[in-house]
Amino acid sequence: MNSELRAGVREAYSRVALKPFEQHPFPAGAALAESLGYARELVIDHPLAADAFVGVSCLPGFVEVDSGMRVLDVGCGAGLDALAIGPRVRGIIGLDFSAEMLARASAQLDVVQAAAERMPFADACFDAALANGIFNLNPRREEIFAEMARVLRPGGRAWGAELILKGALDEEARSDASWFA
Numbered sequence: 001m002n003s004e005l006r007a008g009v010r011e012a013y014s015r016v017a018l019k020p021f022e023q024h025p026f027p028a029g030a031a032l033a034e035s036l037g038y039a040r041e042l043v044i045d046h047p048l049a050a051d052a053f054v055g056v057s058c059l060p061g062f063v064e065v066d067s068g069m070r071v072l073d074v075g076c077g078a079g080l081d082a083l084a085i086g087p088r089v090r091g092i093i094g095l096d097f098s099a100e101m102l103a104r105a106s107a108q109l110d111v112v113q114a115a116a117e118r119m120p121f122a123d124a125c126f127d128a129a130l131a132n133g134i135f136n137l138n139p140r141r142e143e144i145f146a147e148m149a150r151v152l153r154p155g156g157r158a159w160g161a162e163l164i165l166k167g168a169l170d171e172e173a174r175s176d177a178s179w180f181a
């Protein structure tokens, strides 16, 4: 089940990267980014990233970074957050398991294709990390938290954005197998 879910998640986001203007089971694109608070100039300047944006919040508005920091964007997708934060830091790397998403991000960013549960980085090599919308997609999210803690230096900082339920889902919604198709 976990591997099926994982493959489904990867395919769903890869489809957005390949066909951003088609209908998807979740909101996507430049209009979503602007509605969440991303600057219009950023969106216009970076159409490859903005067209396939699928984050859940304007995370760059919350992160506190400085010009000395090495930063990791976990589940970077097409890279809009990393492009927004990049000019404010020493370096930023995006990690994602979707090659199609990374094909967009890699036009302007350093990226690594890998699973967030097993990051190919040394211990304590980043000063800060962010994750915009990755946790709910992963039943093994504790491993992602653990990996973020491992690759951050002691005292390093992390920011995450995620959707939350305000109440329990009813049985019909809980058993809807098509929610991500």
Ligand SMILES: C[S@@+](CC[C@H](N)C(=O)[O-])C[C@H]1O[C@@H](n2cnc3c(N)ncnc32)[C@H](O)[C@@H]1O
Pocket (backbone or CB within 6 Å): 009, 010, 013, 014, 052, 053, 054, 055, 056, 074, 075, 076, 077, 078, 079, 080, 081, 095, 096, 097, 098, 101, 114, 115, 116, 117, 131, 132, 133, 134, 137, 138
């Ligand atoms: C909700 S999207 C957000 C993308 C990006 N942060 C943004 O704001 O547009 C989640 C991203 O995480 C990636 N992802 C999901 N689970 C992952 C995992 N276990 N390892 C690596 N990437 C993952 C997906 O491919 C997708 O690009």
